Amino acid sequence: MSNVAPRTSAVPAPSAAQPRKTPGKAALASFLGSTLEYYDFFIYGTAAALVFPALFFPADNPTAGLVAAFATFGVAYVARPLGGMVMGHFGDRLGRRNVLLVTLSLMGLASLGIGFLPTYDAVGLLAPVLLTLGRLIQGFSAGAESAGASTLTLEHSPEGRRGFFTSFVMTGYASGMVLATLVFVPITALPKDDLMSWGWRVPFWCSIVVLAIAYWVRTHLEETPVFEEAKEEALETGTARKLPLGQVLRFQAPDVLRVLFMSIFSVMQTIFTVFGLSYATAHGGLDKGAILTINAVTIGASMLVMPAVATLSDRIGRKPLMLTAMLGCSAALFAYFWALGTGNLVLVFIASFVFMTLLYSGFNGVWPAFFAELFAAPVRYTGMALGNQLGLLVAGFGPMIGGLLMTAGPTGWVPVAVFGAACAIAAAIAAFSARETAHTPVDELGSPYLTATRTK
Template sequence: MSKTIDTSNAIATTPDMNGAKRTPRKAALASFLGSTLEYYDFFIYGTAAALIFPKLFFPEGDPAVATAGAFATFGVAYVARPLGGLVMGHFGDRIGRKNVLLFTLLLMGLVSLGIGLLPTYEQIGFWATALLVVARLLQGFSAGAESAGASSLTIEHSPEGRRGFFTSFVMTGYASGMVLSTLVFIPVSALPEEQMMSWGWRIPFLLSVFVLALAFWVRTKLDETPVFEEEVAEAGEVKALPAGDVLRYQWADVLRVLLMSIFSVMQTLFTVFGLSYAVDFGGFERTQILTVNATAIGLSMLVMPFAGHLSDRVGRKPLMLTAMIGSTVMLYLYFLALGTGNIWLVFGASFMFMTVLYSGFNGVWTSFFGELFAAPVRYTGMAMGNQLGLVVAGFGPLIGGLILGDGVNGWIPVAVFGTVCALIAAAAALSARETAHTKIEDLGEPFLKATGKL
């Protein structure tokens, strides 16, 4: 016998047919805090790689070589992300989303704390560089499982017609982490050079323990998703090898997610390469660009939920394609603004680039990528495709540094590189199924048809 459920209660706690509870608000909060920690840690590392690590973890000599080395340690985490996504996605589809996300959260937080305690090259030589690389690999392993797990968890807790809105909070945490990291780094970067290089740079890494404690506490209070519990109840067991199943039945969707994820190179070109370029070639102060970046990305916290909500109405693909095309144009205008030396023009370009246009991608991909896959392979499929594509984004700053030309127009090859990545991503988005209005039990059509569930 059916009953009518009040819509306000449906948003907070929605009963499923088998009595399980959906808690979209709690899931969104848990995903938001987890992403805040992940991206706080990633952004403080990216900022340190652009401004500090070349002098602390590499031998003295050519500054350009040291900067390239620091960018390489930033990118190496993205090599570990696919492995983290594959391994932890496997367990997420087998034992549930919640426990895996608790593990990845602890790993990310503890490794960041460890980076804040590392000795420098002056103290222990190349061992300092090696330890930094190991820590960065562990960060990448953790991050590779975080976004796909948080997205799967929130999708499966969300009511029909609201998946885009609630799942957008996964990447709202990205903006929150960026703002927090920048707010911490601004006073650190304003310290006298000697103090910043001796102890000041450690403070942002050590402070991550507070975000870790809060996010871990919230996640311990979250229930496993009803979709996963229903899948286990119906099948009597979980898939023994989700990776094998997703590659057998949904390899094309893994490839689509991989290619669409390459678009994230726009983010690393802006936050890491752009920061270094603005200081070294644009003549801006570190605090100026950090403030502009924090403001532009911080304001996107308001835009991303709106983008997710809009995608629930008009579909995921229109938002994704608009973001990809618009951000490509704005990348050129952003570098042109850096060349003027006018901080207000830089802010205007940053606002349009990161706050408005890129939010159309960031607020939607978390739901869109996960919705392409069926529940038994959702975590694994999304993690595999997304993290393999993010390898290009991770090495975006290094690639940008290598192809950067001479003179005032030396940035053009970097912008062309971003354009190529965006066009590849847009083609993949055009080929994907629209998922916004599909019921959750019907998502992952190729898998469901192949296994006789549709």
């Protein structure tokens, strides 16, 4: 008999504490979660533009009702930073996966509840109060969803393809928008009495289907190896006892500000999908269904553009594509509103395609990876969520600000376009000042934090 001991120790046994990277599964989970988030947000925005002013607010002042409905759309963005801070804290301390299951459930159940709310005619002022409460819960959930999904997918992705896999976070945005639009197109064709009584509720009820599918996929996803390694290192260095919020503000506050200002660029999205819809139908004389269809086609086409742009960013860097999108959209927004004013659907489609499909996709396909890459793993969820959601406050109130800025006459949209362009230029300055991260190894991301904590 041989006296040579078997060499079983040469190959480490797999451990539950060392999860493997599953980029495809993580991308799918993020895609579905983002689909639910943006489906819910878009059906709310569409309803706010088309039916909520008459259903949940006094009917004697339609303009005030429209501004109030847009305000309830924006109030969710007030709750988003709180959701980002609270859930980001737990995501950095306890793990990305379980927190994302909570945010997903909150979003789906809040949307389902909105579909059952009584209207102003039934319960008076209680109706807008309940509507606002449901919207706040949506916002709290959404404040953690995109940052968590981006962080989780990034940390599951292989080097050199982080942009591609993480882009599916915002591919889910396009999917959610398309689903929301496809649901609303036949709803808006209903007789007015049916639309105002039960028709508008159907899109909210349908969110339960997306919730069930996304929840099932996320329950079958492992925690990220990057988080587990960061957790072990934090225990060894003693930083695990410290709050992620305090740590990220201490060591990476400039990066939080960069993400905040870059996120302001998202005002382009809400101006296009919510304010633009209202302007096109109320002032451009365009058919609701036609505009919704154009929005669905142009945003749906971006589902192909975003992964392509993200793949390009893996090769040439994130910043060139971000800057192109920001500066390009600042000019294209004027062309979009001009096209709406002509009432010509062909021109509206061309302007929408250039603005949303080609240019805005350069931002949407890249920011989930770029924002997450600016932060070190122990504070990544918190840092990205905090900066992103504070910046999105402007985006959330973009439609309301647009309603207040708009003036009378055929060029009344110009102040709205100037506002959007100013936000885009501020975002471009922030992007220009940021570090390029595309080719930095994942364990070296967040250099200000790493330099400060590893030299102590």
